[in-house]
Amino acid sequence: MRFAVTYHIRSDAASIEARAQGIAVEQSVEMPLGGIQDSAVLVDIVGQVDGIADIGNDLFAVRIMLAGATIGEDAGQFLNMLFGNTSLHEDVLLHDAEIPGTLRLACGGPRHGIAGLRQRLGVPHRAFTGSALKPQGLSPDQLGGLAEQFASGGLDFVKDDHGLADQSYSRFASRVRSCAAGISRGTKITGHPTRYIPSLTGNLDQLRTQAALARNEGLDCVMVAPMISGFSNVQALVADFPDMAFFAHPSMGGLRISPGLLIGKLFRLIGCDAVVFPSHGGRFGYSPAMCLALAENARGNDPGCPALPVPAGGMTIDRTAEILDFYGPDTMLLIGGNLLLARERIAGEAAAFARAVADHTFTRG
């Protein structure tokens, strides 16, 4: 059984057939076909060019059929066969990929996704709100105090900044205890079940230890960065902690892989229930069309259930209506730095943000 992979290649028309055939070989047998003595390998394993389309501006979309048997059940091996060596060519972008059946079964996609998060938060219809604990360098007590302010404002989610790890000035265990306690104090005031999302870092052993610590603090959401932790390790962690909802951070995601594929489709494949991405109009350069495609991919339901798109990266409260109209209610608005600018008025600003989302009337979508 084969699956289709699409690459965008910058090339002239005269060379594109050879380039396409080169990628078909590179991402399968990686050797001159003349050296292959086993005819079954030539028939069943060697990649096949299925189509070449001129999409303008010296770009060609090349569709290649790869053999599912080369992947098996490991999400890391999927990346390896999709783009391992071809990523080293500067003029090729991995645009899209089908997910082979065996891998789809082995990974399973989100366990909780949008519906599970709606149930946990008691938020049946509206978009979610979130903010981030920062800056890097604060002590666990300071971060816990900040978490309390966000929760006092009635936000749905308060996540660690992805730079928070297990630093000497703020050890993971102390931070999680302090922030979980801060959130608890805040939720006692509001009655709203705000969730704290600690960021997990390190090797698979450390990811497991940290996830267990989070569970012991009564938490049911965590964040991972699949491009740093490795796809295979996130796949294993999700299987080990089926009760946890996983948020994906795009850190180190700036490969020449379409964000719609990497963040929208592949992060959800390995079990992430919510995917954070830099939305258009913020600090990063993704186009509105790419953001929408990414969000739609994330909300797919095969395998697993729809995952929650989390547009972020320099969002501001005054854009709440625009962002909601663009992404619709199955979305979490994540506003970090812009809320933190309020300093001693953070809880009040958080409350205004929460209210803006709750009161929004959609003009489209």
Add this chain to the structure above:
Amino acid sequence: MRFAVTYHIRSDAASIEARAQGIAVEQSVEMPLGGIQDSAVLVDIVGQVDGIADIGNDLFAVRIMLAGATIGEDAGQFLNMLFGNTSLHEDVLLHDAEIPGTLRLACGGPRHGIAGLRQRLGVPHRAFTGSALKPQGLSPDQLGGLAEQFASGGLDFVKDDHGLADQSYSRFASRVRSCAAGISRGTKITGHPTRYIPSLTGNLDQLRTQAALARNEGLDCVMVAPMISGFSNVQALVADFPDMAFFAHPSMGGLRISPGLLIGKLFRLIGCDAVVFPSHGGRFGYSPAMCLALAENARGNDPGCPALPVPAGGMTIDRTAEILDFYGPDTMLLIGGNLLLARERIAGEAAAFARAVADHTFTRG
């Protein structure tokens, strides 16, 4: 204690100061400085722009001092703070980085490196030879037969193709047993201690299981792909298997990180003893200058001992002299597909390759 990181940014002169300051903030506190209430964070943690140089063609080299305290002892967190979010900007390349002292100690660099590999192979001076087991799709028996032919030709190293994982048609355990046996049969003929290098894949548990299987077969070299397995996991694996020499494969290394930094400097930091990279003049586009810088970085000795550069990616036997003159003798020549084209004459071609390296007289370097 701060360490310097250099980025190359495509920008106009009018915006470069703001871009540089933006990256200094993004890779440290990731929030508006006006929202930071703790003065110690402003002084000790926020990234500082240390210099901006116009390097022509609308490119600027920006040097930023980041705080070592944000990294700690985890190599994955190092990547996260070096380039996590900034990788999402299409016009920034991570050009170079100093390695903070705590991380240097925690990782330790190569344990065996060039000297250890020279001792194992009994090759005190000349360059090393290597080839690769492929294509993808062969059975363990077929791969074992191929390994025997390469070893019969007297090559130093025979590595798995990086696409070989734990597929249903060739399970890791069977393949490693079969290839180790094939190599043994070959070395009985030649008396030369050819080493087999299996490729390890999957999550950290699977990497450990596979490394232990390799050790049980009497092997002392393995290959990993740090960009797929994750830096933190390779760091852990190296610590767990100090007797193994680690070869690094560049799969998925096509980030906007300078290959000289990523492959030459960072792969060795986390303990890889030899680093495979696509050499100029083959199937990939690295320049001769980049290849040389990468090789020189790999041969650094801080931390750990010099690692072995392994130029590869479409090398041919007729280029042996040129490649040796370019890289010098502390090098392994890795020729895969070109040897496999010989089909039933593989052992003979391998012997010719081994002889060409042994007989080479250097004209420079």
